[in-house]
Amino acid sequence: MNRCFNPLSTVYLFLCAASPLLSATPAISSVMNSATNIVQSLPNSAIAPGSIFVVKGTGLGPLSLSVSQTPFQSTTLNGTSVAVTVGGTTVSCLMYYTSDGQIAALLASNTPTGSGTIKVTYNGQSSAAAPIGVAANNLGIFTVDSSGSTGDSVAIVTYPDYSLVSSVKAPNCGGPNTTCGAANPGDTLILWATGLGRITGDDASGAGLGQNMPNVPLKLWIGGVQANVSYQGRSGCCIGEDQIVFTVPDDAPTGCAVPMVVEITTNITEVSNSAMMPIARGSRSCALSDIAAGSIDASLLSGTVPFGEVEVDHLLNDSGSGFNDTASFNFLTFTIPAAVQPFAGTYLDHIPVGTCITQNSVRPGDPPAFTNLVPLDGGSRFTVTGPKGSQTVTAATGDNVSLSTAGTFLVPGDYTISGGGGKDVGAFSVNVNLPALPTLTSPANPGSLSVNRTKGLTITWNPTGASSHVEIQLRSAAAGNSFAMISCKAPVSAGTFTIPSYLLFALPNGNGTNFNFQTGDGPAGPASISLFSASGLASGIAQTFADGISFGGFNIAN
Numbered sequence: 001m002n003r004c005f006n007p008l009s010t011v012y013l014f015l016c017a018a019s020p021l022l023s024a025t026p027a028i029s030s031v032m033n034s035a036t037n038i039v040q041s042l043p044n045s046a047i048a049p050g051s052i053f054v055v056k057g058t059g060l061g062p063l064s065l066s067v068s069q070t071p072f073q074s075t076t077l078n079g080t081s082v083a084v085t086v087g088g089t090t091v092s093c094l095m096y097y098t099s100d101g102q103i104a105a106l107l108a109s110n111t112p113t114g115s116g117t118i119k120v121t122y123n124g125q126s127s128a129a130a131p132i133g134v135a136a137n138n139l140g141i142f143t144v145d146s147s148g149s150t151g152d153s154v155a156i157v158t159y160p161d162y163s164l165v166s167s168v169k170a171p172n173c174g175g176p177n178t179t180c181g182a183a184n185p186g187d188t189l190i191l192w193a194t195g196l197g198r199i200t201g202d203d204a205s206g207a208g209l210g211q212n213m214p215n216v217p218l219k220l221w222i223g224g225v226q227a228n229v230s231y232q233g234r235s236g237c238c239i240g241e242d243q244i245v246f247t248v249p250d251d252a253p254t255g256c257a258v259p260m261v262v263e264i265t266t267n268i269t270e271v272s273n274s275a276m277m278p279i280a281r282g283s284r285s286c287a288l289s290d291i292a293a294g295s296i297d298a299s300l301l302s303g304t305v306p307f308g309e310v311e312v313d314h315l316l317n318d319s320g321s322g323f324n325d326t327a328s329f330n331f332l333t334f335t336i337p338a339a340v341q342p343f344a345g346t347y348l349d350h351i352p353v354g355t356c357i358t359q360n361s362v363r364p365g366d367p368p369a370f371t372n373l374v375p376l377d378g379g380s381r382f383t384v385t386g387p388k389g390s391q392t393v394t395a396a397t398g399d400n401v402s403l404s405t406a407g408t409f410l411v412p413g414d415y416t417i418s419g420g421g422g423k424d425v426g427a428f429s430v431n432v433n434l435p436a437l438p439t440l441t442s443p444a445n446p447g448s449l450s451v452n453r454t455k456g457l458t459i460t461w462n463p464t465g466a467s468s469h470v471e472i473q474l475r476s477a478a479a480g481n482s483f484a485m486i487s488c489k490a491p492v493s494a495g496t497f498t499i500p501s502y503l504l505f506a507l508p509n510g511n512g513t514n515f516n517f518q519t520g521d522g523p524a525g526p527a528s529i530s531l532f533s534a535s536g537l538a539s540g541i542a543q544t545f546a547d548g549i550s551f552g553g554f555n556i557a558n
Contacts, residue, residue: 323407
């Protein structure tokens with residue numbers, strides 16, 4: 001039973017910017033599980049009884065953030081209260097913090113399930129009723145930066161001594177709030193979350209703490225591999241916070257950003273946000289999966305880093321009817337704050353080949369991984385040489401320059417990118433490959449694509465000599481400009497990949513659907529990447545990004 005560690009003390013609170021003047025009447029804009037940040041218009045957005053949730057809007061509380069010294073013990077905090085009504089039953093929520101733009105509370109375990117409404121009252125003024133869905137179980141994985149489901153969120157996972165799983169192992173490793181490096185296959189770990197479901201008794205009194213909830217039909221997937229779960233229930237310390245004790249599978253993929261997701265299937269399937277965990281073999285430092293043979297170790301990502309990044313991009317134009325070819329050359333220093341350094345490898349890495357992530361449209365705030373960005377003088381003239389000849393361009397750091405507005409210069413093959421250097425960065429030359437796009441065989445067109453959430457979706461292609469990997473994306477929009485997306489990274493040589501059925505439950509039914517099959521231009525990372533060195537840089541990378549086949553207009557059904 002854990003009485004030594006509270007994951008809420010490790011996260012960053014990304015609150016909405018406070019209004020300069022308080023609103024006379026509270027107004028609710030969104031209600032979300034505090035770990036997922038999935039809005040109500042998307043699947044998996046319902047709040048489970050006994051879980052922590054956030055409400056965003058205006059006029060919800062005082063201008064300055066007020067955090068309860070005794071969380072979830074009172075239904076009022078600094079003049080703010082929250083009430084949820086379902087099926088004619090109104091339940092008061094237990095408060096955690098309040099501010100003008102955002103509040104957090106616990107949905108009491110005696111709240112009925114179903115469609116309901118929520119109201120916020122501040123200083124005697126009540127908001128209009130806003131919709132809320134209440135589901136028996138709907139888990140959210142806590143992340144280090146509170147960003148939820150954004151594709152680079154670091155899951156809060158601890159070792160048995162409550163030290164944190166991280167990209168690298170710190171010298172002071174051992175005990176709560178220390179960082180003890182990447183997980184290894186066979187490790188027993190604790191995943192921290194909220195939303196397993198109601199407990200019997202009074203939440204405020206600590207009922208249910210430390211009790212297993214084996215009847216919740218839960219599956220934990222790590223890089224698409226199911227993990228053995230030995231405990232799933234409330235933490236021993238903290239109201240509303242759940243623990244999943246699991247063993248890292250022997251065949252789990254490795255990398256700094258291995259995705260994990262929780263599936264709960266009762267009469268419906270609910271899936272958590274995707275969050276990342278670093279996994280290594282025989283080491284507590286993960287290797288960035290994008291780099292050949294893991295050439296950059298996460299332990300190098302600390303302090304102030306002089307960094308170079310050059311790339312060539314073959315991307316769809318705005319109309320989607322053709323391609324543009326561009327290049328960019330970026331040289332700068334950035335600082336990784338001390339608190340973020342243990343997780344920097346996960347922020348920088350992309351998912352391993354053979355895995356998928358889900359994302360949604362809400363991002364509370366950028367993770368504080370990179371600060372103090374300072375441009376470096378890396379010169380202004382650069383040459384790109386490939387199968388179609390050479391082009392020399394003039395560009396400053398941050399510029400995106402055209403190589404061909406018709407998309408005819410960048411074709412599959414090997415490229416050399418070189419620069420003469422500048423005041424801060426010396427001359428360099430790097431080779432990088434633009435992979436060929438395999439021939440997609442299924443689906444061949446929008447009419448042949450049918451997405452059924454109860455079944456996995458199999459994509460097939462003919463490798464036709466292509467190398468590296470392919471990226472498969474499914475995106476679907478819902479009301480209010482919200483959307484959800486699945487991104488998968490598959491080995492080209494396999495010729496087939498099946499998106500697991502449980503991930504398809506992240507997609508809404510909306511009309512704005514889109515399918516992408518490409519070598520790399522999204523959350524799964526670049527099409528290819530190479531390392532280079534130059535005086536004045538700690539590290540340099542060259543990347544290629546390339547779109548491929550894209551179409552919409554297909555249906556998603558249960």
